[in-house]
Amino acid sequence: MTSTASSRQRVAVIGLGGIGGAAAGALTHAGRHDVIACGRRPLERMRVDLPDESVEVAMTVLTDPADASPVDWVLLTTKAQDTDGAGAWLRALCGPDTTVAVMQNGIDHAERIASYAGGAEALPVIVYYNGERIADDHVRMRHISDADIALPDTDTAQAFIDLLEGTPIQAVRAPDFTARQWQKLLINIVVNPVTALTRQRQGVLQREDIQTLTTALLEEAAAVAEAEGAGLPASVAADTQRLVLTFPHDAGSSMYFDALAGRRLEAEALTGAVVRAGARHGIPTPMNGAMLALLRALSDGMGT
Known part of the structure; x- marks a missing residue:
């Protein structure tokens, strides 16, 4: 995956809990990319309490993987034990040029999605920010560390940092x-x-x-x-x-x-x-x- 900070890309967020809702809301509010969310229930708008402001954003939410097509980026934000349940979404959203940012706990991110992602590149992500789902249409994001997410020290990680430009999500490449x-x-x-x-x-x-x-x-x-x-x-x-x-x-x-x-x-x-x-x-x-x-x-x- 190659990216520049100025290129408009298609982004899908699987999961609208605290982590996914905050990411989808922040990216939508920044307005630099075309963002869809993949969830169980339809949702037209969402209130997002960001660290410095509270905003309401119009959401594009899909509830059926049959309606999805390959995108540039997938943000997998379900809990690790729910990866199997997200498998149909990953199959529908992943193409040869897709990168999956695996925003889950653990250490085996790439292995966890390998059978679903059709060869798409997996980018492991350590999430530090606090995302809280207050209601189906209301999430809150809070900084709790110097960085909100940490990434490997790779070019793909830099592309993800570029994707997040304009949002309050602070990402760092970590040699360690x-x-x-x-x-x-x-x-x-x-x-x-x-x-x-x-x-x-x-x-x-x-x-x-x-x-x-x-x-x-x-x-x-x-x-x-x-x-x-x-x-x-x-x-x-x-x-x-x-x-x-x-x-x-x-x-x-x-x-x-x-x-x-x-x-x-x-x-x-x-x-x-x-x-x-x-x-x-x-x-x-x-x-x-x-x-x-x-x-x-x-x-x-x-x-x-």
């Missing part, structure tokens, strides 16, 4: 992209599973017995990350443990809210990624493996 992926994954394998399984907000992480558990989870994952060549410091497990203890006690997590709502859990992209990578390198991950078994059992009892 693999390290960033694993840093975020380590946080996620602690905060998400523990809050989901205990049905408690992040204050539960302050318990000494829970800290014993999370230390073990992190030490296993840190060993796997080293084998994967992530380039993280030797202190990453302890650093991550200290970091999560600073999070607000009343904050939830995406997996916590999914568990409360009876939705399937993002276990495979988070804890599952550690267990699979450990198996590839012959590194035992018994604590994460036990956590994954519990999460799978809980998720199997959920809806969609």
Whole structure:
């Protein structure tokens, strides 16, 4: 995919939750590209609370993949466990010149979409911004980091940065992209599973017995990350443990809210990624493996 900051392109956003709704709204408001959203329900307009203004934008929303055709860019913003459900959209939207920006958690972005994207290039994206879906037609975006998204240090990543010009979404090319992926994954394998399984907000992480558990989870994952060549410091497990203890006690997590709502859990992209990578390198991950078994059992009892 080649791009210039001035070229008008066709962009499809799959998923209109907090992350996708904010991206679709910001791109539509910037007016530089032709944006369609792919969702379950029709929507004519959406209110988007951006960091510096609140706007209302007219939306073009498709509800049937049969109505879609290949575009220049696909932004896949569903949760990782919903990728299969987005498969029909990916097949309809992807052509030989399409790039799929995979705006999901985990480390195996390209592999996750390979069977659906028909050879389209996958661009892994680490999302830091907070996107909150307040109503079907109302989303809010907030900056929570110096950058809203991080990308590999590639020409394709630069093309995506050019695509976002004129929006408040701040993107950076990160030479340490693999390290960033694993840093975020380590946080996620602690905060998400523990809050989901205990049905408690992040204050539960302050318990000494829970800290014993999370230390073990992190030490296993840190060993796997080293084998994967992530380039993280030797202190990453302890650093991550200290970091999560600073999070607000009343904050939830995406997996916590999914568990409360009876939705399937993002276990495979988070804890599952550690267990699979450990198996590839012959590194035992018994604590994460036990956590994954519990999460799978809980998720199997959920809806969609």
